[in-house]
Amino acid sequence: MDSWKQIKDAAEAIKRKSDIKPLIGLILGSGLGDLADQIQNSTKITYDQIPHFPVSTVEGHTGQLVIGELEGKTVVAMQGRIHFYEGYTQQQVVFPVFVMKLLGIENLIVTNAAGGMNADFQAGDLMVITDHLNMTGSNPLIGKHISDLGPRFPDMSSAYTPKLISLAEKVAKQHDFSIQKGVYAGISGPAYMTPAELIMLRNLGGDAVGMSTVPEVIAGSFLGLDVLGISCITDMAIGEELEPLSHEQVMETANRTKPKFIQLVKGIISEV
Template identity: 45%
Template sequence: MSSQAENNGHAESVVAKLDETVSAIRSKVKNVPRVGVVLGSGLGAFADTLGDLVKLPYDTLPNLPASKVVGHAGNLCFGNVDDVPVVCMQGRVHLYEGHPVWQVVHGVRTMARLGVQCVLVTNAAGGIADGWSAGDLMVITDHLNLMYHHPLIGPNEEALGTRFPDMSNAYDAALRAKLANVAKKENLALREGVYAGLLGPSYETPAEIRMLRILGAQAVGMSTVPEVIALRHMRMPVAALSCITNMAAGIGKGELDHKEVEETAKARRADLQRLLRGWILAAGAE
């Protein structure tokens, strides 16, 4: 077997690893979550607002490594938003940390196997579009996979999905509409755009940002794309939301710093919590 296939998790079946993780979770948590949420850099505080909160640190569960990146607590959180049962990933691992791609997507695949009906993926991103500024919120309408990694390379797991999954509606239109409706109700400005996923961990050069603008991206980041591909392979409806935490290289002034990412996300925490709460209630009602 090739090293690439092993890196994608096929030396041991991805399904077997999922079964192991799900079994460990179900021995600790009995509720079946209806909605899944991935909380990106600086956005993890939402999980602490769940009712009847139960936290399972990633490192206490098989096959779920903890992130070493500041702003990613590394907990699988179970609880409720009113009467909607929810599971939240409080932080994620990234390809740039050296994890194989199967581990990067293992968390969202686990949520799908636990029985959620839909998933919202969030991230902190750099803004590319003219007229945008740090603190803007963007619903992702599509993505560019420029990570040069793909979670489906290797033997296909037929138990999860088809060999050639369609990605024409990767970001579910109905779930995006629910975000827009909640934002309007809460009087929150919400942009839309294409997210470019790059490997990182270095920030992009000004030349790379100019390239991304030509390609049609409005935001850039180092996550989300592998997770969305893995979820759509499983035919899981997905929506995604970016918090524009900084303007990208060559657009903003000064050096880019991860501390700015955390500070901007913290400044929008209350608005994000209102948006996430409203979306969960709308998505979970069905």
Template identity: 50%
Template sequence: MESFKQQVEEAAAFVRARLSIKPLIGLILGTGLGDLVTDMENARQLPYSAIPHYPTSTVQSHAGRLACGIWAGKPVIAMQGRIHLYEGYTAQQVSFPIRVLAALGIPTLIISNAAGGLNPHYSPGDLMLIADHINLTGQNPLIGPNVDQWGLRFPDMTQPYSRQLQALALETAVNERIKLHRGVYAGVLGPSLETAAETRFLRTIGADAVGMSTIMEVITAVHAGLDVLGISAITNVNLPDAYQPATIEQVIATAQQAGRDLMPLLERTIEQL
């Protein structure tokens, strides 16, 4: 664990030395959503492959870059693409980027993802504010020795997503006339998509959307004491009794469509932080 901590510190020092500003907000852009920072001012970009010990993204539509600059009037550092368990990384490796962002001193982390809809009231292209999550991956980034400087051995998870940030995002959505559901995100391992029976099970246990990311990142962020806001772009909606296949091309295209609402929602929300 000491070597992992040292790796995080080395990566953070590398990134910090190449930034002209101190970021206050971390932003993770999921599948099909990586272009949201094209309007960032004075942006500096670092490919993941250039950062010591930093895992690289192998997934289609994930650029694999850190971008830091001014967005919505605030100093933001954005992950254009993320790391997934299904790529073969461990939970600890998936947590590495969050540890680096925390070491850079950000107090707030905003996470976006592309997710399959389970709630029959959702439609493709909708946005869902993540109120809570269900971890069905069988993994946890906190397994192993605890680094006390990073957080408690047994972090409380009663409010993994900041209620204050949720309220701000909901109010912003109303003001911007953007439809924003509020629901529960189920995280699964992937990369295979869910069967009809699994979809029925997920809905039965209270999930409104399902995806293959986010959970490891949020657990790590909570452990690090960060305030977290999570928003899912609903790429497809599957009812167990009318199950339809979904291709990755459809997922990316619909996520990009949802991004047209997600971008102004994030901008207006960040402006108020």
């Protein structure tokens, strides 16, 4: 069975469970899945109920699609994402993005927890992603090209849609809180970076570092979606000042920042 048929099979299975056509796709990162609980008139489908769909294995990632309405807009949210470091291929990691495209989405909002490499940041900040460095060593578009979905050699000069970046800034200002902007360095994980690696990534232009998002954004841009990326800066990853870090610390900061994050994303959705 080829991947195009698998994508269509998955989309058809979801359509049999919900007749809502979502216009906005949400990928909710570590500790940020609570936003999906605010979706109204929702249908919840665990990943293992969807043909060919990869299953999330990480603590803090529920592992279900939630389809319904949020801020007056139809949405489909991944409550828990798939990661390259879980042993999936990048093609499997972005499989849900292709499925959401077939469900009807036109906009993709991708969130994550990230380490801040910019000394002007602090833990608890939200950073709107303006660009990325793909340091994973792979690309989700490697392999058989599905010409029905996008070009063989997609342009990535505006992978993060400028009008959505401007909208995020506008919404933050309306709610009277500041947000950072910067370049996200995507790594494979699962190990956190060494001090030398962090210094290297910062010297290459990275402002934050994390283990997700880049594959999904590449796929979304390939598919012609308008894409917005938002990082929750859960810790400072300054190579010269690096301290031991655990997933529990990341989750604690993500949970503490959750109200501001939810306010920002809901404000963006209401105006998309």
